[in-house]
Amino acid sequence: MKKVQEHASHGGMQEVWQHHSHTLGCDMRFGIYLPPHAVHAQCPVLYWLSGLTCTEQNFITKAGAQRYAAEHGVIVVAPDTSPRGVAVADAEGYDLGQGAGFYLNATQAPWAENYRMHDYVERELPDLVEAHFSASNRRSISGHSMGGHGALVLALRNPGRYHSVSAFSPIVAPMQVPWGEKAFIAYLGDDRDAWRQWDACELVRAAADSANKLPLLVDQGEADEFLDTQLRPELLEAACRQSAHPFTLRRRAGYDHSYYFIASFIGEHVAYHAAALADR
Numbered sequence: 035m036k037k038v039q040e041h042a043s044h045g046g047m048q049e050v051w052q053h054h055s056h057t058l059g060c061d062m063r064f065g066i067y068l069p070p071h072a073v074h075a076q077c078p079v080l081y082w083l084s085g086l087t088c089t090e091q092n093f094i095t096k097a098g099a100q101r102y103a104a105e106h107g108v109i110v111v112a113p114d115t116s117p118r119g120v121a122v123a124d125a126e127g128y129d130l131g132q133g134a135g136f137y138l139n140a141t142q143a144p145w146a147e148n149y150r151m152h153d154y155v156e157r158e159l160p161d162l163v164e165a166h167f168s169a170s171n172r173r174s175i176s177g178h179s180m181g182g183h184g185a186l187v188l189a190l191r192n193p194g195r196y197h198s199v200s201a202f203s204p205i206v207a208p209m210q211v212p213w214g215e216k217a218f219i220a221y222l223g224d225d226r227d228a229w230r231q232w233d234a235c236e237l238v239r240a241a242a243d244s245a246n247k248l249p250l251l252v253d254q255g256e257a258d259e260f261l262d263t264q265l266r267p268e269l270l271e272a273a274c275r276q277s278a279h280p281f282t283l284r285r286r287a288g289y290d291h292s293y294y295f296i297a298s299f300i301g302e303h304v305a306y307h308a309a310a311l312a313d314r
């Protein structure tokens with residue numbers, strides 16, 4: 035592992051690290067914000083998953099989360115959005131291939147070789163963070179758009195692994211929208227049954243009988259240019275209602291899909307996760 039950036043921020047440090055990922059078979063970068071508390075105590079960790087076209091840089095430079103992470107004593111880890119490198123498969127267009135890993139484990143050639151972002155985020159990255167930094171094993175997860183889909187899916191697929199989950203403008207039903215259909219056909223193949231395990235609405239329905247349901251928190255801008263075509267939060271609202279799954283949808287008038295929206299409410303999300311992470 036090698037540190038490639040460090041910046042003092044709000045009394046703590048914003049760093050970027052590079053390492054070889056055995057899950058993805060390539061070198062990866064991730065951002066990590068270490069709050070002042072991390073100098074003398076283990077801190078819980080919030081994982082942030084970014085959206086299409088992003089690297090680890092977008093969230094750490096645009097969201098302004100460091101101020102709130104410092105206040106609450108939470109480490110924030112922001113991975114890249116796909117495997118990377120000249121030896122890694124890629125495609126034309128911003129919504130498939132590098133920058134568009136969709137936080138799943140691909141089963142189809144040529145993607146299956148490297149595209150295992152679910153396992154990377156769920157297992158390899160926390161193992162690394164908890165071994166090398168002053169991080170406890172208390173974890174929460176959040177993300178934006180494709181990363182909001184990733185956060186919801188990771189939390190729903192792995193009960194007990196995360197203390198809380200939230201999302202900004204998530205793709206809640208990838209099986210039913212163009213971004214998700216394009217990615218799932220490429221990464222998972224034509225069998226739509228195999229897609230269900232990567233779709234938040236389907237996972238909510240599948241867990242309807244579970245006694246232990248992690249509440250879902252979603253913030254959605256009403257002026258989001260992708261709201262009615264790609265995001266469709268009403269589908270998750272309906273699935274949660276049918277399955278009696280606790281769900282909070284906050285519709286924010288006037289806000290679009292950008293990081294200006296995320297920066298406006300990230301403080302509320304960090305506080306929400308910090309409260310869940312502090313619970314005994």
Ligand SMILES: N[C@@H](CCC(=O)N[C@@H](CS)C(=O)NCC(=O)O)C(=O)O
Pocket residue numbers: 084085086087088092096128178179180291292293
């Ligand atoms: N149509 C857009 C789609 C990409 C997009 O809106 N990406 C969002 C996530 S889905 C984002 O976070 N972009 C990077 C940024 O705003 O910093 C494009 O042409 O780039």
